Amino acid sequence: MTFREKCQGLETEELLNKLRLGLVEGAQAIVLEVLKERGVSDATIERVLASEAARQEEEAHQQARMASQGIRLLAFGLDFVAATLVLGLLTALLQPIAGAAEPIVLALWWGYMLLRDAIPGGSLGKHLLKLRVVRIPGERRMTLGASFFRNLTHAFFLIDALFILGERRMRLGDMLAGTIVLRRDAPGARTPLAASPPAP
Structure with missing residues (x-):
């Protein structure tokens, strides 16, 4: 089973969660294609990607400030x-x-x-x-x-x-x-x- 076929077998919410995992570029492109085929709006996708980027930035900021x-x-x-x-x-x-x-x-x-x-x-x-x-x-x-x-x-x-x-x-x-x-x-x-x- 290809990665695309696996993605097509997942619920839309599960696909959106995959975007939060920091997929490699090729895998992310496939997930985006499947989401668009299902009619998920660009605004929703951008919001998910932005929230994940913000989470990673916050985590990196916290790591730099953590006590030894x-x-x-x-x-x-x-x-x-x-x-x-x-x-x-x-x-x-x-x-x-x-x-x-x-x-x-x-x-x-x-x-x-x-x-x-x-x-x-x-x-x-x-x-x-x-x-x-x-x-x-x-x-x-x-x-x-x-x-x-x-x-x-x-x-x-x-x-x-x-x-x-x-x-x-x-x-x-x-x-x-x-x-x-x-x-x-x-x-x-x-x-x-x-x-x-x-x-x-």
Whole structure:
């Protein structure tokens, strides 16, 4: 079966999605021909191609602004140490008053570590190192749910950390929550965070 025959057997929406895959020139020409045979307008095709070009440009821009593995690990270390110090201090202060205060303080520690990326301005470590976590696509603001799922994978720290060595610098938690870590001081980083993803 030729590539053209395969294309003719696909739904129109599936063909439009193929245009978003960055096909080689010859394959793209065949997809365009089949779409035009079906009466798909030039405006629709141009809109799909333009949205894909915009997505690729946004992704390249984000990659250039992403935080390095070392700086991200340092931010995590600062958060961990700060939360643990506060944990110890609270335990010492509450012990005479509440008796067994450890469960309460431990719950507060876990609450901070799991939800810290949804704090306005970022967690202590990320604030000090000028980092921010955003949801993709569109660099949307973090939610409590996204922060929870992103940080839940710290329970498997070594496995989770291995993923950050990949080309996209996304650990397992980032993949699960659909997030990336950007440098606040990188060029173009002052763009306001979007309330919602860009229209497809």
